[in-house]
Amino acid sequence: MSFLLKRFAFYLVTAWAAVTINFLVPRLIPGDPVQALITKQRGQMTTEAVRSLYVLFGLDKNESLAEQYVHYLGQLLRGDLGLSFTFFPSPxxxxxxxxxxxxxxLVGITTVIGFAIGTAAGTVAGWRRGSWADALIPITTFLSSIPYFWLGLVAIALLTGPASFFPAGGAYETGLVPGWDWEFVGSVLRHSLLPAVTILISSVSGWILSMRNMMVTVSSEDYVTVAHAKGLSERRVMVAYAARNALLPNVSGFALALGFIVGGTLLVEIVFSYPGLGLQLFQAVGAKDYPLMQGIFLIITLSVLLANLLADVAYLALDPRTRREG
Amino acid sequence: MSDRVLEIRGLTVQYGLGADAVQAVRDVTLTLHRGEVLGLAGESGSGKSTLAYGMTRLLPPPGVVRGGEVLFHTDDGETVDVLRMRDAELRRFRWAEVALVFQGAMNSLNPVQRVSTQLMDVIKAHAPRSSAMSRKARARELLALVNISADRLDSYPHQLSGGMRQRVMIAMALALEPRVVIMDEPTTALDVVVQRQILSTLAELRERLGFSVVFITHDLSLLAEFADRIAIMYGGRVVEEAASADLYRTPLHPYSDGLLRSFPALKGPRRELSGIPGSPPDLRAMPAGCAFHPRCPRAMDRCGDHSPELGVPTGHAGDDRTVACWLHPVV
Incomplete structure (x- = not known):
């Protein structure tokens, strides 16, 4: 337990560091968002408006950096990330x-599915090494080397069109009102199919490869031979002895992948104009929308930290050797 | 003879197939009697472990059994050939009749499962209808057998010392009361004191439960004490087999003699340690004639081109002793 507490404290410190960097970096960049907004409005702004914008963004020159920092932390704790330029005046x-x-x-579900399928396939491929299952290796190596956004572009070029079942972009049919009815859910599923398959194809291969390699390593361990000698069923030896141990390194990889869900598949969202965080980040960069960028970076950082904490907990549950006595 | 449990006949094991195949075990014939401890000794690479894996069909690829029979005589007087069993049959046979204790005490237990789980899953696999309660009770009983307290049932392997792990492995081997226990260097990874303790536990259990043991080691002096009979292997062949006292006192094969001189005797008069010059033969390029002749202090001309046959040496009464050496013409 004390181990978990220590980890938790460590993550708190890391989160604080990330938040602080997030505060400092935009302030090191020359120019400021208000200038950008003035340019956007083509200078059609009164001095009053400019002043109030400075106050609104927390950039009024009367505050020292330390004061701004305290202010910023207070806002963060209240969940206030400031106002976005792109979607002005939405917070x-x-x-x-x-x-x-x-x-x-989209990305969360595909990551979980990809991990599950990849691990299962890798288990079997590693267990039946030297058989037909080895044919999987060159295929997966090839697939994992394809950039997923390129796969997305190819999919759009080949599969979408005016008469196609697959829509080329968006998350649901325009004109539909979001709600828990069949029409909307069906539309969401239809729109997510291509981006999901694109991500799946490129991510599943990695899981297959790493799980297969671990299975091959673990299969030659003495305890697997012992399990065979004990006359246990093939299935039990494969699952409880080999796969159970081979899984351990993959778990931390999976947790990391969970952390990158939020920011990791930016390009797929751009290619499919999927209205997720990735697309927003893209728009924010294009519009020099610092508050939004900062907010998204913060979310990405926090989710990576959360995923790491999750990995620690999962490891603790899966590998008794990491549990400290007392 | 009715008291035979396990007979290995002409077993040949090789690694790989075709022209590049390496023969690790060549035409080995051995017999294990009821309640007996058969010692199998030899240097590294002499094929003793391969023999153990081969006869239980646990050889990892690219190992293949190329020929021979492994006959097991059941209590009902039936004889089965382990090498020709179907998969399901083999699974039922394993551990129930022949259990194994491996060399790596450290790695023989699954690191992520409790000791109790690993003791009980083998019982469950062979007696699916047994209750969880009875399995637990049996696991407790088994640990008691090897002098480990029952509260260790919930331990994970990393929480046990090397000696304790090997004891757990021995307890596990006895879970289904097998007729034969094959031990592949069970004490090699342990220090001498623990080695002693484990051996005495083992000897006591064997006395009590009456199973037979195939004990594989390179430590001949240990065998001299523990084994009833000893077979010496060199280059994948058995070169000498005799009652352990006979072999210890009057080794016939120069290799056996060399092995004996490589270890300090635990009892009896001191003798000079000399070791064996040279290194074990390369299995890919075995010398012609007797495989040992390049290292043999007493090699003769014919050793270089004729391989000696294993047989009862002339002048020996009875047939309980065999040797393959030109120094000792066989009947």
Missing amino acids: VADVIGTGLPWTVG
Whole structure:
């Protein structure tokens, strides 16, 4: 237990460091967002408006850096990430709130499915090494070397079109009202199919390869031979003895992948114009929308940390050797 | 003879197929009697472990059994050939009749499962209808057999010392009361004191439960004490087999003699340690004639081109002793 507490404290410190860097970096960049906004409005702004914008963004010159920092931390704790330029005058928290479910829904689910399929296939491929299953290796190596956004572009070029079942972009049919009815859910599923398959194809191969290699290593361990000698069923030896041990390194990889869900598949969202965080980040960069960028980076950082904490917990549950006495 | 449990006949094992195949075990014939401890000794690479894996069909690829029979005589007087069993049959046979204790005490237990799980899953696999309660009770009983307290049941392997792990492995081997236990260097990874303790536990259990043991080691002096009969292997062949006292006192094959001189005797008069010059033969390029002749202090001309046959040496009464050496013409 004390181990977990220590880890937790460590992650808190890391999170604080990330937040601080997040605060400092934009302030090191020359120019400021208000200038950018003035340019956007083509200078059609009164001095009053400019002043109030400075206050609004927390950039009024009367505050020292330390004061700004304290201010910023206080805002963060209240969940206030400032106002977005691109979606002005929506608060960044709201903007992220609309994008996050799409990203987590699409990438989160595909990551979990990809891990499950890849691990299962890798287990079998590693167990039956030297048989037909080895044919999987060159195929997966090839697939994992394809950039997923390129796969997405190819899919759009080949499979979408005016008469096609697959839509070329978006998350649901325009004109539909989001809600838990069949029409909407069906539309969401239809729109997510191509991006999901694109991500799956490129991510599943990695899991297959690493799981297969671990299986091959573990299969020559003495305890696997002992399990065979004990006359246990093939299935039990494969699952409880070989795969159970081979899984351990993959678990940390999986947790990391979970952490990158939020920011990791930016390009797929761009290619499919999927309204998730990745697309928002892309738009934010294009519009020099610092508050939104900052907010998204913060979310990405926090989710990576959370995933790491999850990995620690999972490891603790799966590998008794990491449990410390007392 | 009715008291035979396990007979290995002409067993040949090789690694790989075709022209590049390496013969690790060549035409080995051995007999294990009821309640007997048969010692199998030889240097590294002499084929003793390969023999153990080959006869239980546990050889990892690219190992293949190329020929021979492994006959097991059941209690009902039936004889089965282990090498020709179907998979399901083999699974039922394994551990129930022939159990193994491996060399790596450290790695023989699954690191992520509790000791109790690993003791009980083998019982469950062979007696699916047994209750969880009875399996637990049996696991407790088994640990008691090897002098480990029952509260260790919930331990994970990394929480046990090397000696304890090997004891758990021995307990596990006895779980189904097998007729034969094959031990592949069971004490090699342990220090001498623990080695002693484990051996005495083993000797006591064998006395009590009456199973037979095939004990594989390179430590001949240990065998002299523990084994009833000893077979010496060199280059994949058995070169001498005799009652352990006979072999210890009057080794006939120069290799056996060399092996005996490589270890300090635990009892009896001191003798000078000399070791064997040279190194074990390369299995890919075995010398012609007797495989040992390049290292043999007493090699003769004919050793270089004729391989000696294993047989009862002339002048020996009875047939309980065999040797393959030109120094000792066989009947």
